[in-house]
Amino acid sequence: MIVLGIDPGTATTGYGVVRDNPDGRLIKICYGVIRTEADTPYPLRLKEIHDEISFLINEYKPEAVVIEQLFFNKNVATALSVGQARGVVILTAAIAGVDLAEYTPIQVKEAVVGYGRAEKSQVQQMVKVLLGLKEIPKPDDAADALALSICHLNSYKMRSLSILRDNQSSQYQGSSRRRK
Numbered sequence: 001m002i003v004l005g006i007d008p009g010t011a012t013t014g015y016g017v018v019r020d021n022p023d024g025r026l027i028k029i030c031y032g033v034i035r036t037e038a039d040t041p042y043p044l045r046l047k048e049i050h051d052e053i054s055f056l057i058n059e060y061k062p063e064a065v066v067i068e069q070l071f072f073n074k075n076v077a078t079a080l081s082v083g084q085a086r087g088v089v090i091l092t093a094a095i096a097g098v099d100l101a102e103y104t105p106i107q108v109k110e111a112v113v114g115y116g117r118a119e120k121s122q123v124q125q126m127v128k129v130l131l132g133l134k135e136i137p138k139p140d141d142a143a144d145a146l147a148l149s150i151c152h153l154n155s156y157k158m159r160s161l162s163i164l165r166d167n168q169s170s171q172y173q174g175s176s177r178r179r180k
Contacts, residue, residue, distance in 0.1 A: 001019060001020055001063050001064070001153065001156060002017065002018070002019040002029065002060055002061060002062045002063055003017070003018055003019070003062055003063065003064050003065075003066055003149040003152045003153055004016070004017050004053075004056055004057065004060060004062035004064070004065045004066070004098075004149065005017075005018070005065075005066045005067075005144075005145040005146060005147070005148030005149035005150075005151075005152070006053065006065060006066065006067050006089050006145055006148070007067075007068065007141045007142075007144040007145040007148065008049070008067060008082060008085035008086045008088070008089050009081070009082055009085055009141065010036060010042075010045055010046070010049075010081045010082070010084065010085050011035065011036060011038065012033050012034070012035055012036075012139070012141050013033060013034040013049050013052075013053075013085060013089075013141065014031075014032075014033050014139070014140070014141025014142040014143070014144055014145035015031060015032060015033070015034065015053070015056055015142065015145045016028070016030075016031040016137070016142060016143075016145035016146030016147075016148070016149050017029040017030050017031065017056065017060045017062065017149065018131065018146060018149035018150060018153060020153050025132075026130050026131055026150060026153060027131070028131040028132075028133065028146065029060060030060070031137055031142040031143075031145060031146050032142055033139055033141050033142055034048070034049055034052040034053075036048050036049065046084060046085065046088050049085055049088050049089070050088050050091070050092050053065075053088070053089055053092040053093075054092055054095075054096065057092070057093070057096045057098055058096075062098060063098070063099065064098065064099045064100070064101050064152055064156075065089065065092075065093040065098050065099070065100050065101070066100075066101045066102070066103065066148040066149060066151070066152040067086060067089055067090070067100070067101075067102055067148065068102065068103060068104070068105060068108065068144075068148060069102045069103060069104045069105075070082070070083055070086060101152050101155075103148065103151050103152070103155070107151060107155075108123070108147050108148060108151040109122075109123055111150065111151035111154045111155055112126045112127065112130070112147050112150050112151060112154075113126050120140070123143070123144075123147050124136045124137070124140070124143045124147075126147075127143050127146045127147050127150065130150055131146065131150075
């Protein structure tokens with residue numbers, strides 16, 4: 001499975017494309033940021049984000065786009081700006097027909113580090129380790145996007161194992177009923 005994680009922002013939007021290997025390893029395909037200039041009219045900045053996300057979707061063909069659930073921010077202007085960039089990402093994924101997944105910051109930290117209250121530096125270090133990178137991905141927006149991809153892949157694996165376990169359990173129960 002290929003996943004495109006996105007850390008949306010108007011000035012800087014981080015992205016990270018990760019796939020899982022049949023042997024269980026996670027493989028970094030690419031990561032980086034989309035930067036928009038502050039002096040560019042706002043609608044054109046949002047269009048630029050859309051165009052770049054569309055390119056990434058067309059180039060890497062992810063099965064899912066992953067973003068962080070919006071949390072309450074005391075800075076209303078920042079929250080609105082991030083919300084608008086987030087909306088562009090959601091719309092771009094919908095237009096492309098790609099599934100969208102959302103995770104809270106605590107869920108991402110839990111999936112990547114194993115502790116929902118982990119520090120940002122701990123998450124970044126684990127991203128480096130889990131993807132076999134030589135250094136922590138920079139800038140932070142790109143590292144956050146990779147963490148979102150890792151979170152989704154790990155969550156997907158856990159859901160798959162749970163479904164497999166449930167199916168095996170129901171098959172076992174079904175076979176015991178037939179032995180009367």
